[in-house]
Amino acid sequence: MSVTIxxxxxxxxxxxxxxxxxxxxxxxxxxxxxxxxxEHHTSGAGCEHAGCTCHG
Structure with a gap:
C-alpha cells in the first residue's frame, strides 16, 4: 500500500x-x-495569504 501526499x-x-x-x-x-x-521573511514581509499573519 502506498500513500500520496x-x-x-x-x-x-x-x-x-x-x-x-x-x-x-x-x-x-x-x-x-x-x-x-x-526566505525566512528576511524582508519582514508576511506570506500575504488571507487570514495568515506570519512574518517569520
Missing amino acids: EQVKCACGDCVCVVSVEKGVKRNGRIYCGESCA
Whole structure:
C-alpha cells in the first residue's frame, strides 16, 4: 500500500497555510507557501495569504 501526499502545511513555523506539494516553493528539502516564507521573511514581509499573519 502506498500513500500520496498532495498538500502539506507550509514549513514556516508561524504560517498556517496549506500548500500543494506540486506548487509549493521548495527549499532545502522543505515546502513553503511562497517566497517570503521560503526566505525566512528576511524582508519582514508576511506570506500575504488571507487570514495568515506570519512574518517569520
